[in-house]
Amino acid sequence: MAKINDNTRNEVKQTVYDFFTEECEVDASALNENTNIISDIDGDSLMFLELIEIFKKKYNLNIELKTIGKYVVKHPVETIGQLIDMTMLIIEHENNIIAFD
């Protein structure tokens, strides 16, 4: 479980924005927290998993994909803002995110 501080959300946000800027070949200025990952910037579901792997390494997280899968069924992640929010929850609670209903 990683320690959260004021900079963590900014770090996560920057990583997410850098990732989508690179992979979707869009300008960072075109992204905001309401950007829909699939319909607005032609993203794909694999990107989501790739980002999780990046954060798992960066914050040494104990989180299983199946746990995330169960969470996402109840809390769909469609926008960049939702993705950042979920990443923050994972960083803070790791496999216990399943308890958040």
Place this chain on the structure above:
Amino acid sequence: MERVVVTGMNMITSLGLNLSENWENLIAGKSGVKKISLFDASQCQTQIAAELPAAFEELWPNYIKKRSADQMTRVTKACFVCAKEAVQQSGINFDEMDKNRCSVILGVVATANTSSEQNTTPQNLILKSMNNAMSAWISLEYKLQGPNYTVASACASSAYAIGLGYDMIRSGSADVVIVGGADSIVNKEEIEGFNNLYALSTENETPEKASKPFSKNRDGFVIGEGAGVLVLESETSAKARNAKILAELSGYAITSEAYNIMAPMKDGEGIAHTIQQALKNSGTDINEVDYINAHGTSTTLNDRYETMAIKKVFGEQAYKIPISSSKSMIGHTIGAAGAVELIITIQSINNSLLTPTINYDEPDPELDLDYVPNKARKQVVNCALSNSFAFGGHNAVLVIKKYC
């Protein structure tokens, strides 16, 4: 029943990265066959192929984002680019169509995720390998929600796809079907595999002379890379949007020889049966046929049996029908061949010009039809056949007519 028309088409082969470039070179009787550059073929019996022009690597980034490109093989990229330009030519705005009635059916032998592919991550392996990748990417691009699938019948694959697309429109279950196919098997495994079947030409020293259909000294086919995509549309739909109609697909036949995994049925009996069925299904009399774009592989058996089959079906009329093989110039584009060669046939109809069979320098006395030797020929074409025959006994004959 709906009439089925062609409103867009495009091809990419060794002779060009778009339709007009291809046509110019085909009419000029040029060969796209060269020494293989995509891998080190120096230890292979066959060291030649008809590869896409090197400029293809500069073309596809104009159409495909990096992310998607990493999930595609070379042939999937070729098919996607080809489809984009075919759709552009058709003038279709899919946002104005009922996308539930728009489909994609492609003939695909394999996506060629072989040793020639580079930078494949484990995550992309399946996406690059899956046989339905090409039709899926095209469907995704235009958000088409009608049936979207791949048909595999070896060298007749894209001809089969065209036939199936025809059926969908004819029966009223679709307004538009993007059909065609693509292939790229210039890699060590497949060159060696076909060499083991004694199927390929080994004329390595003069690549441009290697593919010589119907000639006495023919010694096998030459593998070609290629993609061909057509937009099939109901006449009603095409007229409603004032589309330019390029030709009418009048009918087709697909049959199985159920004879041998590799060899065609003796004396071309299976081929003849398929041609007869195509004529019958399309309501075409033998006297209507002005031209045949032959399968014409440059193999001993195919060219002999295809000639015998044409004679059997057309009788004395066979001697009056010009027949040519595009494979003499662009090699055998395998899964793409049916589509690429139908497109060439439509060009012949619309330009009143027949593409030649090049390298016809040593006639085979037993093959005595008019093969349009070496030079393009002016001729009005109102009705033509495009033949495709494949390992496994998959035969297909398409009947294409001038639209009027």
